[in-house]
Amino acid sequence: MNDRRTILTETVDRLFANLAEVGAREDGGKEFDGHWQSIEAIGLPLLMIPEEAGGFGGDWEDAGVVFRALGAHGLGLPLGETVLARAWLGRIGHKAPEGVGLFAFAKEGPDESATTLNDLPWTDRADWILLLRPDRWSLLDAAGAETRERNLLSGDPRASLVFHALDPIADGPLSEGTAMFFAEAALLRACQIAGAIETMLILAIDHVRERRQFGRPLARFQAIQHQLAILAEENAAASCAAASACQSATLGEAGFEIAAAKWRASRAADIAADIAHQVHGAIGFTREYALHAFTLRARAWGRDFGNETYWARTVGRIALAERPKPLWHWLTDRSDRLLETERKRNE
Amino acid sequence: MTPNFPPIRTAPAAAGLRAELRAFFASSVKGMTPARRARSWSGWDEEFSRALGQRGWIGMTWPEELGGRGASQLERYAVVEELLAAGAPVAAHWIADRQSGALLLRYGNEALKADMLPRIAAGELYFCIGMSEPGAGSDLASLRTRATATEGGWRVNGSKIWTTHAQHCHYMIALVRTGADAGDDRHAGFSQLVIELASPGVTVRPIEDQTGDAHFCEIFLDDVFVPAEQLLGQEGEGWNQVTAELALERSGPERFLSSHVLIEQLLATLCDQPGNTLTALTGAWAAELWTLRQMSLAVAAKLESGENPMIEASIVKDLGARFEQSVPRDLQAAYDDDAWGHDDGDLRETLSYLTAASPSFSLRGGTREILRGIIARGLGLR
Numbered sequence: 014m015n016d017r018r019t020i021l022t023e024t025v026d027r028l029f030a031n032l033a034e035v036g037a038r039e040d041g042g043k044e045f046d047g048h049w050q051s052i053e054a055i056g057l058p059l060l061m062i063p064e065e066a067g068g069f070g071g072d073w074e075d076a077g078v079v080f081r082a083l084g085a086h087g088l089g090l091p092l093g094e095t096v097l098a099r100a101w102l103g104r105i106g107h108k109a110p111e112g113v114g115l116f117a118f119a120k121e122g123p124d125e126s127a128t129t130l131n132d133l134p135w136t137d138r139a140d141w142i143l144l145l146r147p148d149r150w151s152l153l154d155a156a157g158a159e160t161r162e163r164n165l166l167s168g169d170p171r172a173s174l175v176f177h178a179l180d181p182i183a184d185g186p187l188s189e190g191t192a193m194f195f196a197e198a199a200l201l202r203a204c205q206i207a208g209a210i211e212t213m214l215i216l217a218i219d220h221v222r223e224r225r226q227f228g229r230p231l232a233r234f235q236a237i238q239h240q241l242a243i244l245a246e247e248n249a250a251a252s253c254a255a256a257s258a259c260q261s262a263t264l265g266e267a268g269f270e271i272a273a274a275k276w277r278a279s280r281a282a283d284i285a286a287d288i289a290h291q292v293h294g295a296i297g298f299t300r301e302y303a304l305h306a307f308t309l310r311a312r313a314w315g316r317d318f319g320n321e322t323y324w325a326r327t328v329g330r331i332a333l334a335e336r337p338k339p340l341w342h343w344l345t346d347r348s349d350r351l352l353e354t355e356r357k358r359n360e
Numbered sequence: 361m362t363p364n365f366p367p368i369r370t371a372p373a374a375a376g377l378r379a380e381l382r383a384f385f386a387s388s389v390k391g392m393t394p395a396r397r398a399r400s401w402s403g404w405d406e407e408f409s410r411a412l413g414q415r416g417w418i419g420m421t422w423p424e425e426l427g428g429r430g431a432s433q434l435e436r437y438a439v440v441e442e443l444l445a446a447g448a449p450v451a452a453h454w455i456a457d458r459q460s461g462a463l464l465l466r467y468g469n470e471a472l473k474a475d476m477l478p479r480i481a482a483g484e485l486y487f488c489i490g491m492s493e494p495g496a497g498s499d500l501a502s503l504r505t506r507a508t509a510t511e512g513g514w515r516v517n518g519s520k521i522w523t524t525h526a527q528h529c530h531y532m533i534a535l536v537r538t539g540a541d542a543g544d545d546r547h548a549g550f551s552q553l554v555i556e557l558a559s560p561g562v563t564v565r566p567i568e569d570q571t572g573d574a575h576f577c578e579i580f581l582d583d584v585f586v587p588a589e590q591l592l593g594q595e596g597e598g599w600n601q602v603t604a605e606l607a608l609e610r611s612g613p614e615r616f617l618s619s620h621v622l623i624e625q626l627l628a629t630l631c632d633q634p635g636n637t638l639t640a641l642t643g644a645w646a647a648e649l650w651t652l653r654q655m656s657l658a659v660a661a662k663l664e665s666g667e668n669p670m671i672e673a674s675i676v677k678d679l680g681a682r683f684e685q686s687v688p689r690d691l692q693a694a695y696d697d698d699a700w701g702h703d704d705g706d707l708r709e710t711l712s713y714l715t716a717a718s719p720s721f722s723l724r725g726g727t728r729e730i731l732r733g734i735i736a737r738g739l740g741l742r
């Protein structure tokens with residue numbers, strides 16, 4: 014890890030740990046504004062915007078560190094959403110507005126009639142929404158929507174927004190389609206999942222060493238040890254996949270790596286959440302104990318921006334399209350090429 | 361800190377190395393049936409091993425004067441993963457290249473090294489692993505084979521079992537008891553001996569496995585003489601030495617590539633537009649393969665920098681075995697999918713072989729339960 018990234022990692026870990034302690038919880042939070050200010054104070058919402066353009070700078074690997082830390086500290090603030098929406102607007106060539114931003118994908122073309130955006134986090138706190146449709150982007154004022162179907166079962170407050178008439182603050186054509194934006198949204202979730210699983214593992218380890226039954230700590234039971242070994246394996250896989258995909262996204266086109274990483278992280282989220290809950294017993298099922306801040310979110314994130322089936326099919330189509338080249342040749346050549354780019358860059 | 365796997369930062373192989381290997385496979389491996397290639401590191405082929413040795417692809421990390429070329433661990437990794445993915449029959453030199461040679465290099469005396477390493481690197485001298493015994497499987501420390509000091513060396517009595525390819529090998533590196541029987545310290549009193557299998561008193565009996573191959577053996581050792589120079593490392597240090605050996609045995613790409621030939625065979629057989637089930641299945645395999653390779657490369661980089669990543673290696677091996685075992689199982693479950701292509705029998709034969717072989721993937725080299733125990737210890741649970 015380079016020095017800059019080490020400092021970033023330490024900084025966000027310290028900040029997020031403090032914020033988490035103040036108790037940002039999923040109720041929409043009295044703490045939201047204070048937290049957001051702390052995050053703005055160090056410039057994080059301008060991550061991935063080039064320093065020349067007045068941003069925080071940083072590449073996908075830097076962003077990955079921050080997104081992962083969000084998941085690890087159970088901070089469900091829409092920082093990742095704001096960062097990506099701003100970075101994308103920058104790439105599109107439009108200056109991003111201030112405040113809390115979200116993004117959403119919709120299938121229809123440039124239809125100006127009513128639009129419903131489902132399952133968005135933190136709708137009450139958002140100032141604006143970047144809507145991406147196959148051939149058009151629109152910047153919407155969050156205040157112009159009606160909120161429906163609120164729920165807390167995804168960890169963060171989520172809701173559907175209904176825009177009875179689309180009256181964008183700004184909009185324009187999208188010449189390259191939405192695929193790469195969608196993939197980056199998936200990578201954000203993969204990083205958050207990796208962070209959340211790491212904390213599930215740590216909570217589970219602490220719990221089974223502390224809690225005693227049958228006269229000894231749960232950690233002494235082999236059945237428990239083996240469950241946690243599997244949890245550690247899933248943690249390792251999700252984490253390595255997400256970090257590798259961030260590395261690839263920094264170096265070039267990373268369609269395959271992101272697809273693979275989101276598939277792996279989503280899969281790990283379910284296995285890990287099952288185990289973490291099982292070894293915690295009833296206490297882990299309470300609102301008071303923190304486990305749900307990681308398990309509910311990780312499962313919801315697994316579903317967001319393409320679930321396991323979606324990404325498995327995507328990877329499958331890529332592998333099949335490369336035929337008759339063997340999968341092995343294609344995969345290793347690609348990886349060698351990416352790493353060669355990194356070597357040249359560091360020269 | 362939980363075990364971590366930072367992505368590697370430089371390509372494992374110099375440009376051109378893969379192309380060179382693949383060109384060699386095109387003439388030497390491609391013509392073999394897929395079911396034969398699926399045997400890969402269980403496939404015995406001395407001619408192939410010698411051909412590899414001539415090209416400098418065995419013992420690559422060893423010093424030049426001992427037959428190697430001073431290559432990095434990652435470069436060796438690239439060669440090994442190419443061999444496995446192609447399904448090359450590498451069994452003859454496999455163990456010697458992976459672990460026996462490394463042990464000799466580290467613990468062998470100069471004469472032993474000078475005699476053996478160049479012949480291993482040439483693909484001519486073959487080794488097997490003598491750890492397990494009839495009464496000592498997972499609980500290796502309960503082994504009973506004993507070596508007693510005698511004039512000029514040791515006399516060994518006992519037996520070993522499940523010794524892969526012992527019937528074809530020249531030497532076995534055996535873990536034996538040289539000290540007192542297990543006292544308080546269960547790991548004290550072991551030593552490693554290089555036993556020549558042609559010695560008087562050695563009987564090797566092959567055991568047929570459920571795939572029909574006679575690949576592993578039972579070995580009886582009846583007053584076998586082993587010269588003193590063939591004690592590896594320190595007397596009494598066998599347990600620590602064997603633990604380091606197991607890290608080499610557990611971390612490599614052979615722990616997730618055992619079913620790879622089947623994946624390639626499916627891709628080559630499938631029709632142009634397979635249905636959703638098989639598309640998703642190949643996608644899931646490719647994604648898991650990529651993830652495991654990234655993890656395994658991270659472990660190789662740790663080995664290269666001198667760390668002993670026992671826990672990380674166990675994680676890769678257990679996840680890898682789960683993957684290797686899922687490939688034939690999932691394919692069998694999807695076999696009736698409409699998109700099934702035109703199999704002329706090769707795919708079915710490969711699938712049958714791997715279905716029969718796959719139970720061993722989570723046994724050989726340390727069972728799933730033992731690996732999970734190691735991981736749990738690493739997490740501070742035991």
Ligand SMILES: Cc1cc2nc3c(=O)[nH]c(=O)nc-3n(C[C@H](O)[C@H](O)[C@H](O)COP(=O)(O)OP(=O)(O)OC[C@H]3O[C@@H](n4cnc5c(N)ncnc54)[C@H](O)[C@@H]3O)c2cc1C
Pocket residue numbers: 488489490491492493496497498499521522523524576720723724725726727728729730
């Ligand atoms: C194909 C193949 C090749 C092999 N090649 C070699 C070789 O070349 N050289 C060599 O020395 N050995 C070799 N082995 C042996 C291998 O190392 C052993 O099979 C392995 O260590 C397990 O020992 P075991 O078979 O006696 O099973 P056991 O130890 O009897 O185990 C049976 C089951 O009980 C479980 N178990 C055991 N102890 C515990 C515990 N404490 N907690 C929970 N579960 C437990 C095991 O995980 C396993 O599921 C090979 C094995 C195979 C299958």
